[in-house]
Protein backbone atom coordinates (compact mmCIF):
# COMPACT_ATOMS: atom_id res chain seq x y z
CA UNK A 1 0.00 0.00 0.00
CA UNK A 2 1.30 3.45 -0.92
CA UNK A 3 1.64 6.16 1.66
CA UNK A 4 -0.25 9.41 1.64
CA UNK A 5 1.76 12.28 3.05
CA UNK A 6 0.40 15.54 4.39
CA UNK A 7 1.22 18.33 1.93
CA UNK A 8 2.20 20.66 4.75
CA UNK A 9 3.86 18.83 7.67
CA UNK A 10 4.83 15.67 5.75
CA UNK A 11 3.17 13.39 8.29
CA UNK A 12 2.00 9.98 7.03
CA UNK A 13 -1.79 9.94 6.88
CA UNK A 14 -3.09 6.56 7.98
CA UNK A 15 -6.86 6.78 7.75
CA UNK A 16 -9.51 8.53 5.70
CA UNK A 17 -10.75 10.25 8.85
CA UNK A 18 -7.40 12.02 9.11
CA UNK A 19 -7.34 12.99 5.42
CA UNK A 20 -8.66 16.25 4.00
CA UNK A 21 -8.30 16.79 0.27
CA UNK A 22 -8.99 20.16 -1.27
CA UNK A 23 -8.61 21.96 -4.53
CA UNK A 24 -5.73 24.43 -4.75
CA UNK A 25 -3.85 26.28 -7.46
CA UNK A 26 -1.55 23.24 -7.79
CA UNK A 27 -4.37 20.75 -8.23
CA UNK A 28 -5.72 18.49 -5.53
CA UNK A 29 -3.77 18.52 -2.29
CA UNK A 30 -3.91 16.27 0.74
CA UNK A 31 -3.59 17.54 4.30
CA UNK A 32 -3.79 15.81 7.66
CA UNK A 33 -6.74 16.97 9.77
CA UNK A 34 -4.43 18.97 12.09
CA UNK A 35 -2.97 21.01 9.22
CA UNK A 36 -6.40 21.40 7.69
CA UNK A 37 -7.77 22.84 10.95
CA UNK A 38 -4.80 25.19 11.18
CA UNK A 39 -5.33 26.30 7.57
CA UNK A 40 -9.03 26.97 8.20
CA UNK A 41 -7.94 30.14 9.98
CA UNK A 42 -5.97 31.48 7.03
CA UNK A 43 -7.43 32.83 3.80
CA UNK A 44 -6.12 30.03 1.61
CA UNK A 45 -7.70 27.46 3.88
CA UNK A 46 -11.31 28.58 3.63
CA UNK A 47 -12.38 25.56 1.69
CA UNK A 48 -14.55 22.54 2.23
CA UNK A 49 -12.58 19.32 1.91
CA UNK A 50 -13.41 17.40 -1.25
CA UNK A 51 -13.75 14.19 0.72
CA UNK A 52 -16.46 15.45 3.09
CA UNK A 53 -20.14 14.57 3.31
CA UNK A 54 -21.19 18.14 2.51
CA UNK A 55 -19.29 18.03 -0.79
CA UNK A 56 -21.26 14.94 -1.80
CA UNK A 57 -24.51 16.78 -0.98
CA UNK A 58 -23.41 19.85 -2.97
CA UNK A 59 -22.44 17.52 -5.82
CA UNK A 60 -25.89 15.86 -5.85
CA UNK A 61 -27.61 19.27 -5.68
CA UNK A 62 -25.46 20.53 -8.58
CA UNK A 63 -26.30 17.47 -10.69
CA UNK A 64 -30.04 17.87 -10.01
CA UNK A 65 -29.84 21.61 -10.82
CA UNK A 66 -27.96 20.91 -14.06
CA UNK A 67 -30.48 18.21 -14.98
CA UNK A 68 -33.34 20.70 -14.56
CA UNK A 69 -31.47 23.35 -16.54
CA UNK A 70 -30.78 20.76 -19.23
CA UNK A 71 -34.51 19.99 -19.48
CA UNK A 72 -35.45 23.68 -19.69
CA UNK A 73 -32.58 24.85 -21.89
CA UNK A 74 -31.07 21.83 -23.64
CA UNK A 75 -27.36 22.48 -23.96
CA UNK A 76 -24.27 20.32 -23.45
CA UNK A 77 -22.82 22.96 -21.15
CA UNK A 78 -25.03 21.64 -18.29
CA UNK A 79 -23.69 18.13 -18.80
CA UNK A 80 -20.14 19.49 -18.60
CA UNK A 81 -20.94 21.59 -15.51
CA UNK A 82 -22.64 18.61 -13.84
CA UNK A 83 -19.59 16.44 -14.53
CA UNK A 84 -17.01 18.79 -12.95
CA UNK A 85 -17.76 18.02 -9.28
CA UNK A 86 -17.94 14.21 -9.67
CA UNK A 87 -14.74 14.39 -11.74
CA UNK A 88 -12.86 16.29 -9.01
CA UNK A 89 -14.32 13.97 -6.36
CA UNK A 90 -13.18 10.83 -8.20
CA UNK A 91 -9.77 12.38 -8.85
CA UNK A 92 -9.39 12.96 -5.10
CA UNK A 93 -10.37 9.34 -4.53
CA UNK A 94 -7.94 8.05 -7.15
CA UNK A 95 -5.01 10.14 -5.93
CA UNK A 96 -5.38 9.77 -2.17
CA UNK A 97 -8.37 7.99 -0.61
CA UNK A 98 -7.91 4.76 -2.58
CA UNK A 99 -4.56 4.27 -0.83
CA UNK A 100 -6.07 4.46 2.64
CA UNK A 101 -8.29 2.12 4.54
CA UNK A 102 -11.66 3.49 5.64
Ligand SMILES: [Zn+2]
Pocket residue numbers: 006007008009010011031032033034035036
Ligand atom coordinates in the same frame (compact mmCIF):
# COMPACT_ATOMS: atom_id res chain seq x y z
ZN1 LIG B 1 -0.07 17.90 8.31
